[in-house]
Amino acid sequence: MTDFSLKIVTPDGICYDGTAQQLTVRSTTGDIGILAGHINCVAPLGMGRATIIIDGQKCYAACIGGMLSVVDGKVTLVPTTFEWADQIDVPRAERSYQRAQDILKNKDSTNTDIKLAEARLRRALVRKSVASSK
Amino acid sequence: MAGVSTKEIKNRIRSMESTKQITKAMEMVAASKLRHAQARVTNSRPYFEILYSTITDIVDSNLDFSSPYLMERDVKKSMYIVIAGDRGLAGGYNSNILKKVWSELEGKNAVVLPIGKKAVDFFRSRKMELLTENYAEAAAISIGDCFTIAKQLSKAYCKGEFDEIIIGYTNFVSVLSQTPATLRLLPLLQSAGEKKPSDIVYEPNCAEVFETIVPEYLGGILYGALCESRAAEQAARRTAMDSATQNAEEMIADLSLKFNQARQAAITQEITEIVAGS
Numbered sequence: 245m246t247d248f249s250l251k252i253v254t255p256d257g258i259c260y261d262g263t264a265q266q267l268t269v270r271s272t273t274g275d276i277g278i279l280a281g282h283i284n285c286v287a288p289l290g291m292g293r294a295t296i297i298i299d300g301q302k303c304y305a306a307c308i309g310g311m312l313s314v315v316d317g318k319v320t321l322v323p324t325t326f327e328w329a330d331q332i333d334v335p336r337a338e339r340s341y342q343r344a345q346d347i348l349k350n351k352d353s354t355n356t357d358i359k360l361a362e363a364r365l366r367r368a369l370v371r372k373s374v375a376s377s378k
Numbered sequence: 379m380a381g382v383s384t385k386e387i388k389n390r391i392r393s394m395e396s397t398k399q400i401t402k403a404m405e406m407v408a409a410s411k412l413r414h415a416q417a418r419v420t421n422s423r424p425y426f427e428i429l430y431s432t433i434t435d436i437v438d439s440n441l442d443f444s445s446p447y448l449m450e451r452d453v454k455k456s457m458y459i460v461i462a463g464d465r466g467l468a469g470g471y472n473s474n475i476l477k478k479v480w481s482e483l484e485g486k487n488a489v490v491l492p493i494g495k496k497a498v499d500f501f502r503s504r505k506m507e508l509l510t511e512n513y514a515e516a517a518a519i520s521i522g523d524c525f526t527i528a529k530q531l532s533k534a535y536c537k538g539e540f541d542e543i544i545i546g547y548t549n550f551v552s553v554l555s556q557t558p559a560t561l562r563l564l565p566l567l568q569s570a571g572e573k574k575p576s577d578i579v580y581e582p583n584c585a586e587v588f589e590t591i592v593p594e595y596l597g598g599i600l601y602g603a604l605c606e607s608r609a610a611e612q613a614a615r616r617t618a619m620d621s622a623t624q625n626a627e628e629m630i631a632d633l634s635l636k637f638n639q640a641r642q643a644a645i646t647q648e649i650t651e652i653v654a655g656s
Contacts, residue, residue, distance in 0.1 A: 257421035287581035288590035
């Protein structure tokens with residue numbers, strides 16, 4: 245497969261800068277697959293697993309928020325958080341999952357609490373599923 | 379008489395020395411914090427550059443939709459986000475940014491979101507309308523908080539609770555120079571001149587991408603401004619403490635000279651007395 249240049253940039257710094265053969269990310273409307281020679285495009289990202297094929301090797305990562313842009317064959321991923329599967333802090337995700345569940349079960353939680361807990365729950369689920377898929 | 383004055387001078391030298399030790403320690407702490415803050419600023423810059431260039435690309439090439447984020451409204455109420463420090467002893471850092479924002483606020487109907495203890499205290503004592511006082515500790519704000527604030531603000535902006543959003547922060551130009559600045563975040567500026575349609579495909583469509591990316595963009599800018607301000611604060615504190623240490627050294631040198639003179643005077647006087655007595 246042909247290589248294309250891929251750059252992954254988060255607010256914490258550059259996560260990856262090199263070439264890849266295939267990229268699959270979850271956008272707000274569903275998964276998007278990118279191969280070399282993709283048309284110029286911009287899409288906002290949702291929460292989900294990103295699959296990247298580097299040198300024929302499949303790598304997984306939890307990729308949350310931000311956007312994807314392809315300009316002149318250069319692919320740039322600008323997520324809010326991006327964690328490779330082997331770097332995910334599973335106990336932390338587990339704790340976050342439990343805390344969110346507690347808030348959701350509690351009948352006294354306010355609306356904003358519930359919204360925050362839902363978002364936290366989804367992030368924790370994404371992290372857990374990505375960590376287990378390596 | 380001379381004896382009393384040498385003792386007094388000695389006490390002053392001792393107290394200056396302990397002051398010097400404190401300022402020296404504070405300088406070193408600030409220098410080490412500055413290194414971290416500086417690294418964070420350089421790490422996060424590419425993110426904002428890409429975010430910013432994508433936003434301007436969309437704004438410049440969009441021909442067929444209007445978004446509340448783009449429309450200029452009559453400004454009835456302004457929203458000011460002000461980032462200052464949590465603690466003093468940082469030279470002019472806090473007063474520079476607060477003074478700048480205060481002069482801009484004059485005659486405006488504004489609501490303030492202060493970040494950092496000094497900013498909260500400043501606007502509270504001046505009886506400004508505050509959005510929230512939850513962010514009184516600038517050092518504890520995470521990137522997640524920035525995105526929460528950004529989402530809240532963009533929602534309120536779309537509802538029309540305020541008609542412009544301005545952020546006041548301190549630019550970290552270099553270790554020796556920090557400049558306070560204000561920046562208008564919303565509505566977004568459209569560059570003048572011909573619009574040219576671009577060949578970029580927006581998934582699912584231009585308007586939706588825009589609606590999703592603007593809050594992200596705000597959060598990103600907010601985090602960037604926070605990083606800049608934190609680095610600027612540490613740099614300002616380092617410089618201030620460095621000059622305080624130097625001043626203390628100067629004073630100690632001065633006082634030592636006086637002490638030696640006084641001691642010499644006492645000895646001379648004693649000799650004179652002995653000679654005169656014999």
